[in-house]
Amino acid sequence: MPNVATTETVLHRAQRRLPANLEEQRLRILAIAKRHGLDTFDTVFEMCDYDEINMIAAYGGFPVRYPHWRWGMEFQQMAKGYEYGLQKIYELVINTKPSYAYLLDNNAFVDQKLVMAHVYGHVDFFKNNCWFAHTNRKMLDQMANHAVRVRKIADAVGESATEAWLDLCLSVDNLIDPYLIHDRPRGDVQPLDADLITPQSFRLPARNHMESYINPPDVLLRQQEAAEAEAVKVRGQFPASPVRDVLGFILQHGKMRAWQAELLEIIRDEAYYFAPQGQTKIMNEGWASYWHTKLMTEEILDDSEVIDYADHHSGTVVMRPGQINPYKIGIELYRDIEKRWDRGQFGKEWFDCDNATVRREWNRPPTADPSEKPGWTPGKTKIFEVRKTHNDVTFLDAFLTEDFCKRAGLFTYEFDKKSGEYLVDSHEFADVKQKLLFMVGGRGQPRVSVTDGNHGNRGELELTHDHEGVDIQLDWAQQTLGNLATLWGRPVHLKTVIEDKPAQLHHDGRQFTYDGPKPSGKAKG
């Protein structure tokens, strides 16, 4: 099978090459982007018809994925959206080196230029943003390898068994720790062995005449007792501290066959590859939109294309009433940062200033930073720095200002169970910011960790949901817990909060039980 796929891919590659006029534009856009300071991987653009582009989009940007019905479902939904003109994929680019981007072959010439400029913004972001630093840039090959491995497993154990197990794995693929790849493994910090703890363990070096002052015997004794107590407590705990990488924990300690572990590992690997994109959606789309706007309007556009460009650009950054669009929030924040830093609107003095007029008129350009590149303004230097070091959470936390919030008309909303409608809840800056950070921080997902891998000393798995004011959906949780029990091979428990009261969900692989308050009817999604 892999051989066939390769020849096919090669054949396609030749057909998908950019035609001469677009290749000319690509080189021009790339040169302009570089001159503005963008720093990209090589990017290969391929021309696709709409079936191909829908397929690649359904596959998450990759031409080859393991066989699974979910791709088929997404493909059909996208194809429908395209037919009805509801959805038009503007850009599709993947974080690999070289990067691959896909152009829809019957898009207008001006759209192709817009997409290319936008894509170069993304590729600069992939290359430079620190949250992508640890991603596998050979993911194209890796995905193809995964496909081959899954097919081999299917040949060995049967397609339906493979599919059933993949469905289980996918059901928990959001239970990962997006910060893990930046973290050193913690497993090597062992608690002290209780038997080896003596008062001498805590003795600080001191000269003889200072000994009784620096190491008073009663303090040493107390320290020893505390350490022993801690050691006894920790020894019974497994894991020693909560583990957010539930998938990894199950993979390491669950009872499963080799092929099952291999599938779980594949799903986990792909989930971690995509995690940084979920963490930087606003920043990444904002950055790409910022650059396509700048490059198109300042240099690339012909006069005759302006209207079409404006039409299509506004389509991507439109804010529908009541919704927020990551493209729009992102691009506006970058512009706001650039303007603020150019005018010196930062630092203690500016923050402390509460005179609205003074703040509005504030224009005290900072002194040039020696690290600033020649010809770069402080604002430009700042946004390049921001795109390097931030993710969506820190980006919003650091740069979403009250002024911005007011200008953009942001508010929070809540569901009103009585009327069955969403009601505007608050325009307060603090509320909006908190809600945005909550949505972005957890990527809209509940935060769940393994708190006990040997629950009740019966090898059962206990998970705890860090309740942040929002309840999980019970009917989905019930099914997911059942899947977890099958993956883990033993009963699974989930501690959470429902309707402000502690609740416990249990699943032993066959049966689900629930201890907790009865949820009110409306909450079901």
Added chain:
Amino acid sequence: MPLNIDQDVQRFRNIVKGRVRKDLKRFMSEGEMIGKQGDKYVKIPLPEINIPRLRYGKNEAGGVGQGEGEDGEKMPGDGQKAGDQPGEHEYEAEVSLEELAEILGEELKLPRIEPKGRKQVTATHDKYTGIARIGPNSLRHTRRTFQASLQRQVAAGAWSPERPMLVPTREDMRFRSWKAKQEPQSSAAILYVMDVSGSMGKEQKEIVRLEAFWIDTWLKANYKHLETRFIIHDAAAKEVDRDTFFRVKESGGTLISSAYTLIERTILDHYPPEEWNLYVFQFSDGDNWSASDTKICMEMLRDRILPKVNLFAYGQVESEYGSGQFLQDIAGGFSDDERVVISRIADRSAIMASIRDFLGKGR
């Protein structure tokens, strides 16, 4: 060109079909799919097809929006939450009517219908099969024209990849050409007849609507060409369109013979029995005005309707007002006639069984 993803699509279609098959009885009695019927597809809500994950309740989380509106007011827009997250809306599978008929046939073990043994009508179709060098501009085949043009220019050495330009000349022009083909055609017509007198309530009509949907679906899959007609009657009968048929509210008495007269006239006027496979489905709660009218009905049925049709089906939708007498009358007169099927439909859950009664004969 075949795509890698085709097998995933195929697998997904099979999963959808499997779910529909499993829950066919529920779908048949609930009818939620019929409201979402297109020309060739029905939409079937299948929320359980998604992969379950630990997630927040849809309505619990709230969010951040933008636009007009004061605190405590309704969200601007349609008051709905922004949802670009996949899986936030329930998945609706589109199943083609052919697939649905196939599932129906397999689940209910319905025999394929053999069109009547009478001489079959042949119809002439124009089929576009070939390419010609002459033809009207409206049939110009652009791709072949440009291919011919490219071939000519390459052969003449006039083609340059740097300046790709093609100007088709007169002899490059290619046109689609057609052949006339004779095809046997099997056509069918369904006459739905419903008693709309006061005793037929809303629920009874809904049951008839569901029955009609499944009958249509099955017969459409068996005949190339299917026409449907709708006749309502109380003391008098008239023909109406589909929409009116399921909505109309009449009152008054019931003379079934009026409907039978109209059935016969419709058949004679529009559907010569030697060319059409004819189906009559009559739905009623079983009341007729008088025993003498019932007698007339039986005679008409035997002498003038049954000889013309493939199948005469009588479905009695139970209501609290109807006596149900008519069912016994028909059953008494025609119990051993192959062309007559009778089914009693007590409530929605009996729809599946009655469809099996109606269509199980393979006529």
